[in-house]
Amino acid sequence: MLPAAFLDIAGAAKTFGSTAVLGGVDLAVRRGEFVSLLGPSGCGKTTLLRIVAGLTAADAGRVTLDGLDITRRPPHRRDVSVVFQSYALFPHLSVAENVAFGLKARGTARSSVGPTVARFLDLVQMGAYADRPVKALSGGQQQRVAVARALAVGPKLVLLDEPFSALDRRLREAMQIDLKRLLREVGTTAIFVTHDQDEALTMSDRIAVMNRGRIEQCADPATIYHRPATPFALDFVGTSTRLEGRVVRTLGDEIVVTTPAGLLRAPGHYLPGSPVLLGVRPERITLGDGGGNRVEAVLVDASFKGARVELHLTAGGAPVLVEAPALPEGAAPGAALTVSWASADTLVYPAGEAA
Amino acid sequence: MRNRPDPVALLALPALLYLGIVYAVPLAGLLVGSVVRPGGVTLAPFADFFRDPFHWTVAGNTLRVAALTTLVCLAIGYPTAVALARARGFAQAAILVAIILPLSVGVVVKAFAWQIVLRRDGVVSQILVGLGVWDEPQRLLFTEAGLVIGAANVFVPFMILPVYSVLKTIDPRVGEAATTLGASPLYRFRKVTLPLALPGIVSGIAFVFSMTASMYVIPSLLVGDRFQTLATLTGRSFLFMRNEELGSTTAVVLLALTVAIVVGSTSLSRRLGGSS
Ligand SMILES: Nc1ncnc2c1ncn2[C@@H]1O[C@H](COP(=O)(O)OP(=O)(O)OP(=O)(O)O)[C@@H](O)[C@H]1O
Numbered sequence: 001m002l003p004a005a006f007l008d009i010a011g012a013a014k015t016f017g018s019t020a021v022l023g024g025v026d027l028a029v030r031r032g033e034f035v036s037l038l039g040p041s042g043c044g045k046t047t048l049l050r051i052v053a054g055l056t057a058a059d060a061g062r063v064t065l066d067g068l069d070i071t072r073r074p075p076h077r078r079d080v081s082v083v084f085q086s087y088a089l090f091p092h093l094s095v096a097e098n099v100a101f102g103l104k105a106r107g108t109a110r111s112s113v114g115p116t117v118a119r120f121l122d123l124v125q126m127g128a129y130a131d132r133p134v135k136a137l138s139g140g141q142q143q144r145v146a147v148a149r150a151l152a153v154g155p156k157l158v159l160l161d162e163p164f165s166a167l168d169r170r171l172r173e174a175m176q177i178d179l180k181r182l183l184r185e186v187g188t189t190a191i192f193v194t195h196d197q198d199e200a201l202t203m204s205d206r207i208a209v210m211n212r213g214r215i216e217q218c219a220d221p222a223t224i225y226h227r228p229a230t231p232f233a234l235d236f237v238g239t240s241t242r243l244e245g246r247v248v249r250t251l252g253d254e255i256v257v258t259t260p261a262g263l264l265r266a267p268g269h270y271l272p273g274s275p276v277l278l279g280v281r282p283e284r285i286t287l288g289d290g291g292g293n294r295v296e297a298v299l300v301d302a303s304f305k306g307a308r309v310e311l312h313l314t315a316g317g318a319p320v321l322v323e324a325p326a327l328p329e330g331a332a333p334g335a336a337l338t339v340s341w342a343s344a345d346t347l348v349y350p351a352g353e354a355a
Numbered sequence: 356m357r358n359r360p361d362p363v364a365l366l367a368l369p370a371l372l373y374l375g376i377v378y379a380v381p382l383a384g385l386l387v388g389s390v391v392r393p394g395g396v397t398l399a400p401f402a403d404f405f406r407d408p409f410h411w412t413v414a415g416n417t418l419r420v421a422a423l424t425t426l427v428c429l430a431i432g433y434p435t436a437v438a439l440a441r442a443r444g445f446a447q448a449a450i451l452v453a454i455i456l457p458l459s460v461g462v463v464v465k466a467f468a469w470q471i472v473l474r475r476d477g478v479v480s481q482i483l484v485g486l487g488v489w490d491e492p493q494r495l496l497f498t499e500a501g502l503v504i505g506a507a508n509v510f511v512p513f514m515i516l517p518v519y520s521v522l523k524t525i526d527p528r529v530g531e532a533a534t535t536l537g538a539s540p541l542y543r544f545r546k547v548t549l550p551l552a553l554p555g556i557v558s559g560i561a562f563v564f565s566m567t568a569s570m571y572v573i574p575s576l577l578v579g580d581r582f583q584t585l586a587t588l589t590g591r592s593f594l595f596m597r598n599e600e601l602g603s604t605t606a607v608v609l610l611a612l613t614v615a616i617v618v619g620s621t622s623l624s625r626r627l628g629g630s631s
């Protein structure tokens with residue numbers, strides 16, 4: 001990690017009762033960066049955010065923000081705003097008063113509160129609603145107010161805990177674009193929690209894939225997708241074909257693995273006899289006999305995805321997933337198909353690891 | 356558009372009938388009795404009542420004791436309600452039982468218990484002497500302070516429960532949001548928690564104030580005859596002095612004062628809470 005990280009979480013650990021929720025999490029975020037925490041329900045995403053915000057005390061670890069150790073600093077003196085999943089707007093205040101709250105709490109000059117509130121309400125396109133009570137807003141509107149409220153104070157860092165999970169798909173996609181634009185305009189560093197992989201892939205500069213209280217991989221979206229570091233990351237982000245096998249011999253920088261689908265080649269250095277797990281992304285597999293790894297499979301099912309077709313095949317009892325531009329001529333369930341992919345596109349993991 | 360009655364409102368009918376029979380009818384009788392004299396309707400009894408300085412003292416006693424008791428109940432009850440709303444599982448059940456169970460102990464029993472506690476050689480006196488607050492043992496029994504302490508004990512659940520029921524509906528994230536926006540604990544309390552808890556506090560105040568203003572048994576047992584409130588005076592008028600005119604007058608004065616103060620303070624605090 002670069003020493004110049006804007007936010008540096010080191011060894012954050014938390015146990016509730018007898019369950020270890022976070023087991024020593026390290027995460028470094030650069031100034032202005034947008035990092036997503038992606039992981040299944042209960043993996044500790046909210047707990048990690050609350051530790052950064054100071055709302056939950058960690059059992060161990062250190063949080064440094066902008067060169068200051070804030071581990072023991074109370075939440076109201078951290079300059080870290082939070083957008084909660086439930087929005088948590090102040091129900092007794094109007095839209096404008098909600099956005100003004102943090103400015104007033106910090107003793108901002110009265111003359112600059114009004115213009116700042118107006119500016120942020122305009123940024124989230126809620127200017128017309130300034131005097132409405134927040135109870136009379138739709139979910140998407142409340143969400144915008146919550147974002148405006150969090151950003152209006154000019155925080156060093158904004159933490160967003162699944163802010164779009166209550167919105168329908170179209171609104172959610174519109175909000176993703178809006179939020180990205182807004183954060184870029186304001187220049188705020190952000191950590192964004194989600195368990196929606198598409199959301200994470202679309203929005204993030206980097207994604208931290210979390211599993212059971214640990215960060216399994218933290219990298220840019222393309223690396224996360226094309227080079228998942230663990231079987232969990234392979235599974236959780238995107239779809240794939242997974243084949244368990246055993247190394248039979250090595251060929252320079254490649255290994256040959258025996259799998260239910262046949263002998264396959266993959267990059268890597270493993271001792272012969274080692275159990276391994278192979279993974280291939282569906283769009284890397286092509287119909288026909290092109291790549292270094294060739295598999296005879298039987299079509300089980302094809303589903304139409306608009307621009308692409310998703311083919312479910314089996315090879316030697318193992319499911320194989322292929323994304324193709326179109327269904328091959330005359331292919332019906334039961335048809336035999338040859339598929340292939342480059343051996344360099346095969347992902348290899350030591351087997352026995354928890355997936 | 357015609358305003359059709361909400362059928363759900365019919366559910367209030369049994370309670371209305373019941374209150375009508377046991378409350379509204381006698382109350383109307385009392386009100387009528389206080390202004391109807393042989394020879395017509397007159398407000399003279401009230402004029403007479405307020406000409407007597409003793410009655411001003413009595414009204415003052417009533418309001419002062421009610422106000423002090425309400426304050427004590429608020430000071431004790433609010434933190435208790437916060438603790439109750441934060442507690443979970445067994446702790447919460449235990450606190451609730453501790454609050455509600457004493458309600459099943461009769462007021463007379465409690466008043467007698469306080470008689471023992473507030474004596475010159477009672478626990479309170481001994482503790483205060485032991486702590487060096489008092490130089491020598493003193494009697495709290497038969498004093499106004501003793502009355503307020505005893506009354507607060509009896510009525511504090513009626514402060515705790517409405518405040519608690521409002522506090523527990525407040526999303527804890529709302530307070531956390533205020534904190535992360537830079538609000539100090541005090542600022543957060545003034546601008547978020549208090550306004551949101553206000554409806555519960557107002558009903559707690561209304562309960563405790565009206566109940567203490569009209570309590571009869573507790574002052575009878577804890578201060579005795581030399582200290583009169585409107586309620587004890589009403590009781591004496593009817594039971595001992597057989598002066599029903601005075602009794603109904605004091606009863607109506609008490610009612611009017613209580614209603615005025617409860618309604619007034621409610622609307623005042625609403626107004627204060629509404630502006631930020
Ligand atoms: N205050 C608490 N007391 C006890 N256990 C808790 C507490 N907060 C969280 N947990 C537990 O810690 C684990 C992680 O919770 P956390 O809320 O961080 O998960 P998450 O990744 O945010 O999940 P989700 O996607 O469902 O929001 C869960 O098993 C949860 O039950």
Ligand SMILES: [Mg+2]
Pocket residue numbers: 045046047161
């Ligand atoms: Mg969560």
